[in-house]
Structure formats: C-alpha cells, structure tokens
Amino acid sequence: MAGDCGKWVVMVTAQTPMNMSVIKYWGKRDETLILPVNDSISITLDPDHLCTTTTVAVSPTFDRDRMWLNGKEISLSGGRYQNCLREIRSRATDVEDDENGIKIAEKDWEKLHLHIASYNNFPTAAGLASSAAGFACLVFALAKLMNLKEDRSKLSTIARQGSGSACRSLHGGFVKWIMGKDEDGKDSLAVQLADEEHWDDLVIIIAVVSSRQKETSSSTGMRETVETSLLLKHRAKEVVPKRIPQMEEAIKNRDFASFAQLTCAESNQFHAVCLDTSPPIFYMNDTSRRIISIVENWNRYEGTPQVAYTFDAGPNAVLFARNRKTAILLLQRLLFYFPPDSFFGLNSYIVGDKSILKDAGIEGIKDVEGLPPPPEMKDSIPSQKYMGDVSYFICTRPGRGPVLLSDKTQALLNPQTGLPK
Numbered sequence: 001m002a003g004d005c006g007k008w009v010v011m012v013t014a015q016t017p018m019n020m021s022v023i024k025y026w027g028k029r030d031e032t033l034i035l036p037v038n039d040s041i042s043i044t045l046d047p048d049h050l051c052t053t054t055t056v057a058v059s060p061t062f063d064r065d066r067m068w069l070n071g072k073e074i075s076l077s078g079g080r081y082q083n084c085l086r087e088i089r090s091r092a093t094d095v096e097d098d099e100n101g102i103k104i105a106e107k108d109w110e111k112l113h114l115h116i117a118s119y120n121n122f123p124t125a126a127g128l129a130s131s132a133a134g135f136a137c138l139v140f141a142l143a144k145l146m147n148l149k150e151d152r153s154k155l156s157t158i159a160r161q162g163s164g165s166a167c168r169s170l171h172g173g174f175v176k177w178i179m180g181k182d183e184d185g186k187d188s189l190a191v192q193l194a195d196e197e198h199w200d201d202l203v204i205i206i207a208v209v210s211s212r213q214k215e216t217s218s219s220t221g222m223r224e225t226v227e228t229s230l231l232l233k234h235r236a237k238e239v240v241p242k243r244i245p246q247m248e249e250a251i252k253n254r255d256f257a258s259f260a261q262l263t264c265a266e267s268n269q270f271h272a273v274c275l276d277t278s279p280p281i282f283y284m285n286d287t288s289r290r291i292i293s294i295v296e297n298w299n300r301y302e303g304t305p306q307v308a309y310t311f312d313a314g315p316n317a318v319l320f321a322r323n324r325k326t327a328i329l330l331l332q333r334l335l336f337y338f339p340p341d342s343f344f345g346l347n348s349y350i351v352g353d354k355s356i357l358k359d360a361g362i363e364g365i366k367d368v369e370g371l372p373p374p375p376e377m378k379d380s381i382p383s384q385k386y387m388g389d390v391s392y393f394i395c396t397r398p399g400r401g402p403v404l405l406s407d408k409t410q411a412l413l414n415p416q417t418g419l420p421k
C-alpha cells in the first residue's frame with residue numbers, strides 16, 4: 001500500500017436503475033445463494049426517474065466496514081450484505097491511482113475497510129422494491145473501486161446474493177435472469193435481451209397506490225409459497241418455461257399485443273399463486289383491481305391491447321403504454337378516475353417525465369376537472385371518482401444500466417474524511 005502518509009481516501013460513485021419484471025421471479029430453490037425456481041424477464045426503468053446512487057470508499061484510516069442508507073447508518077452484519085462483500089473482496093485486483101500516487105495491491109483488500117453511502121431517489125415508504133437497485137448499485141460500485149475484471153453478467157451473480165431481483169438491474173433495457181442449473185449458482189445470472197433503444201416507444205406509468213396495510217415482504221412471501229402452493233410447482237414447471245420464449249419473441253419483434261397479453265397474464269398468475277399460499281397473501285387492494293378494470297375495459301373497447309399492467313408484492317400498478325399517444329390517453333383516464341387533491345395540486349401528483357402531462361393538454365386542476373368520461377365507460381353512469389386512492393403517478397420509460405458518476409460533487413461521502421457529506 002503506498003500513498004500520502006496513509007491518510008488517503010479513494011472512492012467511486014455509481015448510479016443504478018430499478019427494474020420491473022414482466023415474467024415474475026417468485027420462489028427460491030436455494031435461500032442462501034438466492035437461486036430461483038424459474039427464469040424471469042424485466043424492463044430496466046430510466047434512472048433519471050428511479051435509481052440508487054451509491055458512493056463506496058476505501059482508506060487505511062477506516063477501522064471497520066460501515067454503511068449509511070438515505071443518510072442513516074445501517075448494520076452490514078446481515079448475511080446478504082456479508083455474502084456480497086465477501087464475493088467482491090475475493091475477486092479484487094491491484095488498483096493504481098496515478099493522479100494521487102496511491103497503489104492498492106490485491107492482497108491489501110482483505111485488510112482494508114470500506115465506507116458505503118447510498119441514496120434511493122424514490123421514497124422508500126412507497127412500496128417500490130428498493131433492494132433491486134440498491135444491491136445492484138452496491139456491487140457495481142464496489143466492483144469498480146476494487147478493479148474487478150468480471151463483466152456485468154458475472155457481477156449479476158453477486159448482486160443476486162443481495163436480492164434476487166437485483167441481478168437484473170446490472171443491465172439496461174430488456175433483461176432475462178437465467179435460473180441456471182449449477183448448485184453453486186455460477187450459471188444463475190442476468191443477460192441483456194435488448195438495450196433500452198430497442199423499443200423506445202414504450203411509456204411506463206406507475207401508480208403509487210395509497211396503502212395502510214402491512215405487506216408480507218417478498219422474501220417471506222415467496223418462502224411460504226414454495227412451502228405450500230401446488231400452483232407454484234405447476235407454474236415453474238409448465239407455465240413459465242413456455243412463456244419465456246414467447247416474451248423474448250414479443251420483445252424482439254416489438255409485438256405489443258403479445259407483450260401485453262403475457263405481461264397481464266403473468267401478473268395475474270403471480271397474484272393467484274400468492275392466493276394459493278397458506279395462509280393466503282394479498283398484495284393487491286381495491287384500487288389495484290380498479291386499475292385492472294380500467295385497462296381491461298379500454299383494451300376490450302379498442303379491440304387490441306393499448307396498455308399492459310403488472311403488480312409486484314404490493315398494490316402499486318405498473319402500466320406499459322404502447323406509445324406516447326396511448327400514454328396520453330392513459331394518463332387522461334387515470335386522472336379522470338383518480339383526480340389529485342386540489343390542495344396538493346398536479347405538480348407533486350405527476351412526477352418523472354412531466355412532458356406527457358403537457359402533451360395531454362393538462363396544466364392545472366381545472367383541466368383535470370374538465371376531462372370527459374372515457375368512451376368505453378359510457379354505459380356505466382355515473383362514473384365514480386376515487387380521489388385520494390392514488391398517492392401519485394411516476395411517468396418513465398425503459399432506461400440504461402449502471403453508470404459511474406465522474407462528477408465528484410455527486411459523491412455522497414466527503415473525499416477527505418470518507419464520512420457522509
């Protein structure tokens with residue numbers, strides 16, 4: 001180890017996206033290595049709207065590994081963090097920082113301690129799984145700091161051990177997590193099917209649904225499903241292996257009708273499998289079901305799918321519109337049924353890519369109040385409205401994979417002390 005009086009701090013900052021599955025991961029065959037019972041497919045979301053930023057630092061002055069999440073110190077003693085740290089340390093190589101005259105030899109990494117600060121740019125209480133972007137970012141940033149030679153798919157096998165869905169956040173665009181066969185999990189990794197430019201017509205709108213009920217975490221929920229659901233066995237053995245090539249084909253051909261049919265069927269089967277668990281698990285609520293009806297009625301009225309929906313382990317709806325024109329019509333429908341509280345206004349009700357709102361001709365509450373009922377609902381008079389049932393909407397699109405942030409002002413740790421800024 002060489003450097004200025006042993007007082008140096010070397011650090012790296014990375015940004016990593018969230019991903020949303022369209023073929024669901026639900027059920028592990030190995031709890032420690034986090035090996036799934038079936039392949040899954042996801043779409044990476046634009047990190048401009050939903051992402052994790054993580055700074056990792058190393059210094060001979062650090063006396064133990066420490067981590068701060070959203071500004072608060074958290075323990076790294078959990079098995080998932082320890083497994084990721086161990087796997088990364090064992091692959092670390094020599095680092096030479098010529099600019100500052102610092103050299104870290106491969107053998108030094110076992111003795112050196114780390115400081116990690118991470119920030120999720122979306123509210124953690126919103127029920128949007130933060131562990132996917134979080135563990136992917138931790139692994140990606142540490143791999144850069146420690147000069148790992150592994151490619152992103154190899155790194156995904158480490159992120160997988162932090163949280164299964166995290167392995168898919170190592171790539172942008174359209175991603176498949178191959179379940180693998182090996183007992184040691186080496187072949188259970190994420191590969192990119194197509195990058196984010198491949199199908200950039202797609203618009204994604206997330207309805208963050210107000211919910212007071214306590215949810216069963218994914219880890220607990222899927223364990224109980226594996227132990228008790230016969231439907232899961234059928235799904236993993238018969239259903240998913242057929243749907244995976246169909247979904248790959250739909251993505252390859254940008255075939256929205258097939259994509260929508262498969263995505264909705266997958267979401268519904270995942271929730272059926274939760275209901276088939278003993279005791280049953282309910283993740284969707286009345287608002288989730290209302291959103292499904294809005295989409296199903298509209299799709300039926302049009303004769304071809306305009307929008308697809310998917311729900312993870314919570315009531316939030318993730319909606320895929322086939323293009324921008326459809327996204328405008330979708331947003332108008334959503335605002336018609338779920339208008340914002342006039343006290344809070346529109347600005348904090350529609351976040352992310354707000355330009356869709358402008359294209360929809362909606363600039364204020366008055367425009368929302370003036371929205372006509374959707375034509376497909378003309379027989380169901382009066383059209384009821386559900387103000388307060390949705391907390392807010394996030395408008396986004398498919399996005400890129402992890403990147404390094406070279407702008408030092410974006411680091412979350414102080415470059416002199418290695419402590420949170």
Ligand SMILES: Nc1ncnc2c1ncn2[C@@H]1O[C@H](COP(=O)(O)OP(=O)(O)OP(=O)(O)O)[C@@H](O)[C@H]1O
Nearest residue numbers: 052118119120127129130131134135217218219313
């Ligand atoms: N930015 C981050 N960096 C590292 N770890 C994170 C980060 N954000 C969240 N985590 C870890 O992820 C875990 C919780 O994530 P999350 O709320 O997604 O739980 P989950 O069980 O995956 O959720 P869900 O049941 O909705 O899928 C915690 O252990 C937390 O420490």
Ligand SMILES: C[C@@](O)(CCOP(=O)(O)OP(=O)(O)O)CC(=O)O
Nearest residue numbers: 021024025163164165218219312313
């Ligand atoms: C419903 C899901 O979002 C489940 C995600 O589960 P997690 O990846 O959060 O579970 P662990 O591996 O136990 O950390 C479906 C999916 O993302 O494919």
